[in-house]
Amino acid sequence: MNTRAIQAIIRKDLQVVTRSKAVMLPIIILPLVFFVILPIFFVALIPSDGLPAAQPAELEEFLAQIPVGLEQEMAGYTDTQKIVVFMLVYMLAPMFLIAPLMVASVIAADSFAGERERKTLEALVYTPTTDLELFTAKMLAAWIPAMIVALLGFIIYAIMVNISAWPYMGRIFFPNAMWLVLVLWVAPATAALGLGTMVLVSSRVKSFQEAYQLGGVVVLPVIMLVVAQATGVMYFNITLVLLLGTVLWLIDALVLGLSVRTFQRGEIIARL
Amino acid sequence: MNMATHSHPVICTSGLTRRFGDKVAVNDLTLEIDRGEIFGFLGHNGAGKTTTIRLLNGVLSASAGTARVLGLSPWRDGPALRQRTGVLTETPALDERLTARQTLRTYADLYNVTVNQVNHRVAELLELFDLSERADERVGAYSRGMQQRLALARALLHDPEILFLDEPTSGLDPVAARQVNDLITTLSREGRVIFLCTHNLSEAQRLCDRVAVMRHGQLIALGTPAELARQVTFSAQLSLEVAPEQMAQARDILSHTVPMSAIAATETTLTATCADREDIPDLLATLVSRDVRVYQLYLHEPALEEVYFKLQDTEEVTA
Numbered sequence: 001m002n003t004r005a006i007q008a009i010i011r012k013d014l015q016v017v018t019r020s021k022a023v024m025l026p027i028i029i030l031p032l033v034f035f036v037i038l039p040i041f042f043v044a045l046i047p048s049d050g051l052p053a054a055q056p057a058e059l060e061e062f063l064a065q066i067p068v069g070l071e072q073e074m075a076g077y078t079d080t081q082k083i084v085v086f087m088l089v090y091m092l093a094p095m096f097l098i099a100p101l102m103v104a105s106v107i108a109a110d111s112f113a114g115e116r117e118r119k120t121l122e123a124l125v126y127t128p129t130t131d132l133e134l135f136t137a138k139m140l141a142a143w144i145p146a147m148i149v150a151l152l153g154f155i156i157y158a159i160m161v162n163i164s165a166w167p168y169m170g171r172i173f174f175p176n177a178m179w180l181v182l183v184l185w186v187a188p189a190t191a192a193l194g195l196g197t198m199v200l201v202s203s204r205v206k207s208f209q210e211a212y213q214l215g216g217v218v219v220l221p222v223i224m225l226v227v228a229q230a231t232g233v234m235y236f237n238i239t240l241v242l243l244l245g246t247v248l249w250l251i252d253a254l255v256l257g258l259s260v261r262t263f264q265r266g267e268i269i270a271r272l
Numbered sequence: 273m274n275m276a277t278h279s280h281p282v283i284c285t286s287g288l289t290r291r292f293g294d295k296v297a298v299n300d301l302t303l304e305i306d307r308g309e310i311f312g313f314l315g316h317n318g319a320g321k322t323t324t325i326r327l328l329n330g331v332l333s334a335s336a337g338t339a340r341v342l343g344l345s346p347w348r349d350g351p352a353l354r355q356r357t358g359v360l361t362e363t364p365a366l367d368e369r370l371t372a373r374q375t376l377r378t379y380a381d382l383y384n385v386t387v388n389q390v391n392h393r394v395a396e397l398l399e400l401f402d403l404s405e406r407a408d409e410r411v412g413a414y415s416r417g418m419q420q421r422l423a424l425a426r427a428l429l430h431d432p433e434i435l436f437l438d439e440p441t442s443g444l445d446p447v448a449a450r451q452v453n454d455l456i457t458t459l460s461r462e463g464r465v466i467f468l469c470t471h472n473l474s475e476a477q478r479l480c481d482r483v484a485v486m487r488h489g490q491l492i493a494l495g496t497p498a499e500l501a502r503q504v505t506f507s508a509q510l511s512l513e514v515a516p517e518q519m520a521q522a523r524d525i526l527s528h529t530v531p532m533s534a535i536a537a538t539e540t541t542l543t544a545t546c547a548d549r550e551d552i553p554d555l556l557a558t559l560v561s562r563d564v565r566v567y568q569l570y571l572h573e574p575a576l577e578e579v580y581f582k583l584q585d586t587e588e589v590t591a
Contacts, residue, residue: 005384008378008382009378012367016369119363119365120367121365122363123361126331127382128351130350269326270292270332
């Protein structure tokens, strides 16, 4: 592997991406909404003096729906704290995965379909790089920023959550072990899934916009996780998150394997 | 530049064929190109020129036939071969969001230019192509001509032994086009092979040692521009300068010795079209044997453009 060539392509792709408003806007806005605005919004819904002693029926019902396992994990919390923890630690956990998934997808759409649309791939395929080096460089050029956004987002989210919930919790309660597994095990797999899907989609479309829109369907499973969590069908605990990460890595292996086979310079140039 | 001296052709293809489904983009192409040659590759759009460049660089695989470039197989030794070739694509293929300097630095890394030589080589090429002053501006703000010059600089970064140029003067003003043509000549004198695809036939005639004419993926003619002229036309227009007092005698010989048409005369020069250029030595011998003093005999070769269209028309009729 020619690491110098790989680094050069990564550097070039990042320089190109950071100068595109179409790419940068979703990369900035989405994490801002998830990691800064949402935690503030959720905490703002809770009355500043805590929940009233006589709780509305809906709230009683909501608390009653909290799964037994999660109830045990939240043992010792007041009802107000349970609501805060449930919303900020568990409800938003699957939504966190949207950030690496989306960042990776947007950059990959620009890097693969966008570069073909701009006809700049042609110059790259005439260089002495191998197909695998080109593929690796382009994958890393999207995966690294996705992971940086995920890690930075996680740190910002942790700060925001602990600050905004301090009046109710009175201590640092975030992150827990489940979140660490989510960030370090599941998020990288989610980003890789977005990349692999986008490479496959990009090989069949002609423009960045088409790739972005078609590749966007990969976010649906994450939305389903959010819904499942919100409706009490399942909840994110450490076992489930470990299992989810493992399944995702297995799917990644399949998707990336297909992507490598799709990414042949002969195929790429024949479609230019 | 690492150029081993050997007598083998630098580019050699035999029966090279590439199909895309039912369409044959390049059909049974057999070529040999020697070191230092400027080789013109001519043909209408879709004639198979770009596909041939892609095949010879190992970017596309062949459906049939063989090719050796610099002694390497384009498909087995693709990366090693591309390290020694430079390609100027038909469109400049530049990232408009990068500056010229960033572009050249990136490709210097991709072409394995020695690390401590990168800055020097980039500055040298920016200077050579008159881009230094705007080297840190985004390429998107460049004119078409500047982009073309930058793309050419990129193709030369690693000092390639073979340069594939697809329409190198497209979009350039006459001054810049002339600079590029001068550069092509200089590079060829250094021993590089220049594989030149162009629609500019006068440029091809001026620059190329040999040309190949393609039509629908098929090679229809190959040779020097003069050889091609002879392939398509047997007649030759000649100008003959003789002593003024012998003009009438010379005209008489011209009209009776060999089949001639359209004889015209000025004070000292006769021009005529000879039906068969093979008659010219006999004509000259007759003139000399009858004591006509011939000061100059000039044979007008048809322009490559004329030859090219005649070839294409002939093949069209045949097809």
